[in-house]
Amino acid sequence: MSALQKIKIANIEYNIIDSIQNLRAEDSFIFRQNKLSFYKGNGEARKYVGSYLGSNGKRLIDFFNYSDWGNTKKNGKRVYPVIQENCFFSKANLKKYLSDARIEYQKQEQVYHNDIADDFDKHLEKVNELTDNLVKFSIYDVSDFIDDKKQSRAYIRSDEKIWDTWRKLILPNISYLSILKLAPVDKNKENIIFYFRILLDYQFRSIVHPKLSTEETLKKEKKISKKSISRDGAQKYRKQVIDHMPQCPFTKISDERLLIASHIKPYSICISENNQKEASDYLNGLALSPTYDKLFDQGYITFSDNGELICGTQLTPYTWEKLNINPNAKNKMRIYPEDREVYLKYHREYVFQDDINDLLT
Secondary structure, three states: OOOOOEEEEOOEEEEEEEEEEEEEOOOOOOOHHHOEOOOOOOOOOOEEEEEOOHHHHHHHHHHHOOOOOOOOEEOOEEOOOEEEEEEEEEHHHHHHHHHHHHHHHHOOOOOEOOOOOOHHHHHHHHHHOOOOOEEEEEEEEOOOOOOOOOOOEEEEEOOOHHHHHHHHHOOOOOEEEEEEEEEEOOOOOOOOEEEEEEEEOHHHOOOOOOOOOOHHHHHHHHHHHOOOOOHHHHHHHHHHHHHHOOOOOOOOOOOHHHOEEEEOOOHHHHHHOOOHHHHHOHHHEEEEOHHHHHHHHOOOEEEOOOOEEEEOOOOOHHHHHHOOOOOOOOOOOEOOOOOOHHHHHHHHHHHOOOOHHHEOO
16 A cells, blocks of 8 residues: 555645644634633634654654754744745635534534624635635744743744634634645646645534524424434334345445444434435445444545545545555445435535545546
């Protein structure tokens, strides 16, 4: 599995040569309007990315191609060295994040200082106003001083508008920053770039969120919950899924005790749409062993209309290898969709965590 996973940005093919995943959006970074009730202060616009000493320090040096972490004083005064100029956010990613976070904004499960419900539309409007899909910015070093032996925290910051925009719309503790380091496949193209993306915890995404946005929809949920699949109906659904797909395509396990009948279009969505037929349709199901069920259920992988595996970009090459999945395989593992296309389309558009248009499939 030595080949690098590829991604397409603005019609240019890139290799993902490195990544930093799951940098939590801590409350100290969050804009004051979105802060949790038990935290004080306004938050600061610098983002923690790790320690610049020890093995992690070498990792940061190699990743950002920058070795001067914390050396941000000249003549006793703070200076702001530029770390990288070729960084960007994607309008599509910001819109997807807001879509995932919609119900948490509207019906807050976390306890915030303020009611943030009215802010959702404002943030969406702000993102929609972006004129380019790729919004470029530079980052600079605002780390703890290297001569302070007690601290070695590496921070980055930008003064450009997009930095302020993403800081204002993200929600604390349940949001993450992912940074992909990309090198063009064509060596004659532009230099290395850094793709900044924001992601939301799976359990808070709108497609699985346990709360609904208004009293009207809460009443609707109460009515349709009575129409949920009965125990007998669930057993029938499971049997039909496994009869139709008698083994996990990844592990080849066929022992029914170790297979999960995983919904393609989430069961909760089918029920919220009052669509009992889709909720119990065996074609809206895949037989998967537990690890691969979780990968699919939480949107790390998906499938094309012809059943070919599509891998997202949020796992490391090491993890893919341990999962025995090669995202770069020319002849990728596939399922046979057999009339599952409508459900697979929903999964790619709403459950899969990456932008399908970015991936080279």
